[in-house]
Amino acid sequence: MKPSSQDRRSEYITGLRELADWLEQHPDVAVPSDERMLLPLLTNTAVEEFAATHGLTIETDSDGNMAVDLRFGCITYHVYGYVDFAEHRKKGEEKQARAWADSNDMVIQPREVASTPSHADRVVAYRNPWRPGVLLCREHGEGWAGMEPLTSDDLPDGGTCTHGDPADPSDVCGRDVLIDAPQTGGAR
Known part of the structure; x- marks a missing residue:
């Protein structure tokens, strides 16, 4: 328990x-050689509340992190927080890693990451949410307000652009939206 x-x-x-x-x-x-007792509250807001409750004056460092100290003889009860604890940890870990690398004659370099296309780069067609039968290729669908962008993942069976006059099949684009090559004939 x-x-x-x-x-x-x-x-x-x-x-x-x-x-x-x-x-x-x-x-x-x-x-003990360290005469401080540490109480991490993690956030500046928590330090402000602690200080207000106990009538203490807050000290702020150059990074904006806050702390208060209560003294009992030679012992200090040190209460502290951070503007952004996650960022503070990230900086501390980077500093420690760089110090280790320096002490081992190494250099830290950014990892090369293969760029992945953004969602916008992967759009192959657009669907009209109010008219489910309307599917437009990139050429005919880009820029129209309210059109839903689709990727090949959204169209497992593919599809063809329906832009044009449905009454005249020769005036319908008909482009296979999963194939990027332009088609001849039809509405352009």
Whole structure:
């Protein structure tokens, strides 16, 4: 069973008191070299709320990250947050990776990624959502408001452009929308 946050808090406070008593009883043992206790709240908003609740003054670093310190003798309870925690982690991890690479005589370079066509580059036809039988090739469908762009994935059985006069088959485009080659005859 996982202890509740109140149980965890009580255990932590008891542990601090026991540590203080033990250090006092063993003067030959060195105290920790870092006299800060860290409380990451991750966001600046959480730090602002903490500071307002406890009447503390916020310090802001050059990156806009916020922190407050409570001092108990030589011990500091350091509460901190970030403008953007994910970006902060990303920068920290990059810095660490570059330092490792430098120490191993290596250089980090961007990965070459094969470019993938955007959805717009993959459009083969347009469908009129109000007239399901109307299918237009790129030439006849581009630029018309309200037309739904389609890729070959949307047309597993293909299709032909219906642009033109349906009463006159010689005046209908008839282009196979999955084949990019222009056709002769028909509406252009």
